[in-house]
Amino acid sequence: MKNLIPLIGCIIVMSCADNSKTIKSEPSIVTLADSYYERSLETFPEKAYYADIKLAKHNGITSNELSERTKWGNYEDSLYVELTKLEINQIPEKKDKITYWLLKEELEASIELRVCKRNLWNVNHLSGWQSRWISLAEFQPVGSEELREQAFERWNKFPVFVATEINNLKKGIAEGYSMPKEIVDLVIEQLQVLQDYTIENSPFMSPAKRDNDIQFKEEWVGLVTNKVLPALSKYQQYLLTEYRPNARDEISVVALPNGSECYQAFIRSMTTTKKSAEELFELGQKIVSSNKTKVSEIGFDVYKERDFSKIIELMNKDTSDNFKTSEEILEVNSKLLEKAKNESEKWFVMLPSTEVTIKPYEAHEAGIGSYEAAKGDKPAYYRISLKNPKKQKKSNNETLTFHEAYPGHHLQIGIEKDIKGLHPISKIIGFGSYVEGWARYSEQLAEEMGLYESKLALIRRRAWPSRGLVVDPAIHTKGWSKEHAIDFMMESGQSAEVALSLYHRSIVWPAQLTSYDTGGEEIKALRKMAEEKMGEQFDIKEFHSKILENGSIPLSSLRHNINEWVKSKKN
Structure with missing residues (x-):
């Protein structure tokens, strides 16, 4: 984990590209997955860096406009309608069944999480927007004129992004959504530390440090000094003077509108x-x-x-x-x-x-x-x-x-x-x-x-x-x-x-x-069940292989796989 911003993984879905592409009238799980994969990388380009996926361009950023959030929701809904037309028992290939399990769980969990309106109270010292931008500074490819241009295209969007974030929080306060004061204080402190760095040591200077072009370094210093840090200061002042006084004191998510449903949605997602x-x-x-x-x-x-x-x-x-x-x-x-x-x-x-x-x-x-x-x-x-x-x-x-x-x-x-x-x-x-x-x-x-x-x-x-x-x-x-x-x-x-x-x-x-x-x-319960039903046939190496052979899948799918394995061994 990096200093200030531990990166454990982002759970916030905030936007999407235009919902103009259609899905075939007779979908297959592969075509649906292809669509989701392509659209996800268009909408959330940062995902590619964490997943070790190569991007053609490096000038994009997940939009935090609420209208884009709605577009992504519409796309998820349309994709899920098509997914429900498929029957898992009619998917013969094992690899395609895994794809079905992944997509179904991801869509259902994301749709359920909408009740939380998470983008209206995104003040977060662990995976807030500031952590994504610091990660982007480290990920941002440089070393050529084209890559340097793309870096400036992406980072010139920073002030507008921050202004949009402030507007989202204002809408959240108006509708009864906020993060507890205790967390707001942590973010305010975090933002101050980021601003207290000397320009040479600022984490936002990572692209310049990794490029040998002198002019690029000078211009990047100007970008960080004149755009990035002032936007951070503006956001911090908003939190301090307007947001914190109106933020909730209760720490439970149940205190939010539809809070009980929101917590259940988080349980499903996690x-x-x-x-x-x-x-x-x-x-x-x-x-x-x-x-x-x-x-x-x-x-x-x-x-x-x-x-x-x-x-x-x-x-x-x-x-x-x-x-x-x-x-x-x-x-x-x-x-x-x-x-x-x-x-x-x-x-x-x-x-x-x-x-x-x-x-x-x-x-x-x-x-x-x-x-x-x-x-x-x-x-x-x-x-x-x-x-x-x-x-x-x-x-x-x-x-x-x-x-x-x-x-x-x-x-x-x-x-x-x-x-x-x-x-x-x-x-x-x-x-x-x-x-x-x-x-x-x-x-x-x-x-x-x-x-x-x-x-x-x-x-x-x-x-x-x-x-x-x-x-x-x-x-x-x-x-x-x-x-x-x-x-x-x-x-x-x-x-x-x-x-x-x-x-x-x-x-x-x-x-x-x-x-x-x-x-x-x-996993412990599945092992115990397999040991009891298989007796001397149980082999720990084989059990571990069956647990690990499909990668990260939902727990219900994992149980299905182990049950099928036990049946096949007994037969």
């Missing part, structure tokens, strides 16, 4: 299920209770203590779990990564063709750990922090390695990149409940694989999972206060800083914290 907030909350409580019991058993073995809270307290104070130097952090993580990769050969039919490399955060970056998929000629990166080694825990690094690299994100995403024959929409449609669910499942799998080196790591592996299933719906539907939510997260051993960050994430990305364990528990 989990690919139709589970209710109450179902997620109850499931989370059940798992947290079970995990605490197991922690008590391990804690007694380590500290001769059975009380959960005291075990966590003793563990956090245990200096034997602390790193001493930055070099030690790098050395330990390198060994864990190598061990995990080697052991994975015993549990998977094949491993990714791409390599994953440890890449520590730079001095100007911040983060506790993340995964960056391979793009172009760049390898995949497992990002770690080498800062404040004496405050970092070895046990945390163990879980982090297995979640982010092997057998977690890198193994799953790397294998997905190696799959041949999938429709290109698989590059722009993916589901957090599958991706994060696999990574959560991998934390447990790593224990079966014998990867954990300390019992403290086994405690940490159980102390946090499924708390997101509890705290997110509790914040939005049960009136939990900020203090209650943070205390609940800190009880698991999370620091106050991390707990506060997760609390803020729940506000700006409702239901996102529920995606990890919704997916993880589904």
